[in-house]
Amino acid sequence: MFLRLTDEQKMAQKAIRKFVEKELMPLENEVLRNEREGRPSLSPEKVKELQLKAKEAGFWGINTPSEYGGADLGNLMMAIVIMEVSKTFVPFQFGGSADNILYYANEQQKKKYLIPTINGEKKSCFAMTEPSAGSDTRNIKMTAVKDGDEWVLNGEKTFITGGNEADFVMVIAITDKERHKATSGRDGVTCFIVDRDMGWRSEPIHTMGHSTPASLVFENVRVPEENILGELHEGYKLGLEWIGYARWVVGARAVGAAERLLQMAIDYSKERITFGKPIAERQAIQWMIADAATEIEAAKWLVLNAAFTLDQGEDNRHLASMAKLFGANMGNRVVDRVMQIHGGMGYTKDMPIERWYRDARLWRIYDGTDEIQRMIIARNLLKGHVKLGQFL
Ligand SMILES: Cc1cc2nc3c(=O)[nH]c(=O)nc-3n(C[C@H](O)[C@H](O)[C@H](O)COP(=O)(O)OP(=O)(O)OC[C@H]3O[C@@H](n4cnc5c(N)ncnc54)[C@H](O)[C@@H]3O)c2cc1C
CATH class of the missing domain: 1.10.540.10 (Acyl-CoA dehydrogenase/oxidase, N-terminal domain)
Incomplete structure (x- = not known):
């Protein structure tokens, strides 16, 4: 502890x-x-x-x-x-x-992909989401069909972070339709490491923030058998592991940004005079500062507990969902209050607040939306997978 x-x-x-x-x-x-x-x-x-x-x-x-x-x-x-x-x-x-799931690579794959990624010589991305499968990841349509020693991949991925720059993608595709159907999408999918020069194309997607993900198109892309990452038909677990890690990381990002933003608001409130006094002396402003500081501290503990639990080799997915849900929403509330405290100045492009305001909105959407995190947390408790008070 x-x-x-x-x-x-x-x-x-x-x-x-x-x-x-x-x-x-x-x-x-x-x-x-x-x-x-x-x-x-x-x-x-x-x-x-x-x-x-x-x-x-x-x-x-x-x-x-x-x-x-x-x-x-x-x-x-x-x-x-x-x-x-x-x-x-x-x-x-x-x-x-490197991405956590790349450590499932075999020795040959480690030499070709993991080590160059760690050394900064290669860039990777992870692709699960499709036009028909965002929250509902089990509804993917991309297929990989065996042909000799190769698999032939067809389909489209969307909203892939780093997809415009990546040298290779770790992509999830259906490899056994029957098994996929019988297990409601939990099984029968495989993760493939696919080099860009094997033939997939990317198109940038422009967003309201600074993330420019890509849509990836696979048309008869031939991938050698040796490029399967992890076990055949068991790629869904890798997908969940990738997302599980990404979740508490979003919470951590929100905490860092919110702390800096709040400091900006504290400094500004002491300088900005209205009606003869610094706005810091007004209770309306003080309450915004107090609420923001309290929420930041709470989110920080959730994030640290999720990371600590992972370090102990325990399942941290429940905490990771909470860290993401609370952290992302806390970040959005804080940046909104900080903009309010700065008044018109906060709304201009001369200050970074509006930049953060736009980027913060993404925290509530990617790596599982607010609604999906709530669904996971409630399901864990209702089904007894997690007990109240289990972690602290
Ligand atoms: C900038 C960006 C980067 C991304 N990077 C990646 C990446 O690198 N790799 C990758 O694979 N994916 C990535 N994603 C995809 C991201 O994870 C999905 O966008 C996200 O999971 C939501 O899926 P969706 O957009 O299809 O929304 P949908 O699933 O269509 O959901 C729409 C709305 O319905 C709600 N909803 C859905 N199902 C339910 C339900 N059962 N109950 C209640 N409400 C529900 C959702 O919460 C949401 O509000 C990225 C997305 C963005 C925007």
Whole structure:
């Protein structure tokens, strides 16, 4: 059980915070300017330079196992890193890591896909969602049919993060129609690693925020048998594992962003004078600050508990759903209050609040909507999979 970070964790948190404050936050105005003028948020050279600096500072493969050259600090530390780095909107990710499900790769696949991904030489994406299957992931239509030593993939995936840039995709397709039907979609699907040069195409999808996912089209894409990730017909479990990890990560992002936004609101409220007094002296403003701070703290505990539970090798999916549901909604409420406290200034593109406001809306949608998280949490309790008070 943890109630405070260890000295080692505190030191790592401090070092990451320093990196974010020294290297990333000073770039915020440049990012806003670049985006206003239609340029990429950061130049590729700048991203490379930042990654190198991060690597030199030891921020590499935070939760990547040491056998792959990572720091192996675990998920709790990863949650802390994500919270710190989410205090800025400068789009930057520490390198040296790979999607959790890529560790199911066999030795040959590890050499070809996992190691180059960890080393930053290859980019991946994960594709489950289809036009007919978002929340209802069991309704996928994409098929893979065996032909000699190869599988032939046909279908369309949509809203795939990183799909425009990825060198390969981990994609879920039906491999046994009968089994798929008989198990209501839980079985009979397989995860394939598919290189872009095997023939899939991507098209960007423009959104109201800064995420530009892709739709992926597969037309008779031939994939060798050796590119099956994990077990044949059992890819659905990999899909759930991928999403399960992504969920508490969304909560962590929301906590980091909300903490920074609230600090901006606190600072602004002390400077902004109306009717002869700083607005910080008005109870209406103080209550918004108090509610935001309380919710941030609550969300932080949910996220840390979800990450900690995973580090203990326990099933954290219930907590991950709660961390995502509460974190995402908390983030949306906080950014709204922070905009309110800033008045007209908060609504302008001279400040990053409206940017965060648009991006925060996505937190309630991807990796399982609010409604789906509520469905999971209620089902776990009603069916007795999870007992109240089980985790703390
Ligand atoms: C920017 C972005 C990035 C994404 N990245 C990825 C990715 O990398 N890989 C990937 O595979 N997918 C990705 N997704 C897909 C994402 O996970 C889905 O959009 C999400 O799960 C919702 O599915 P949907 O959009 O089809 O909505 P739908 O499932 O059509 O839902 C529509 C509405 O109905 C509600 N609803 C649905 N079923 C129920 C129910 N049973 N009870 C009550 N309400 C219900 C939903 O909550 C929602 O409000 C991404 C999406 C976005 C927007």
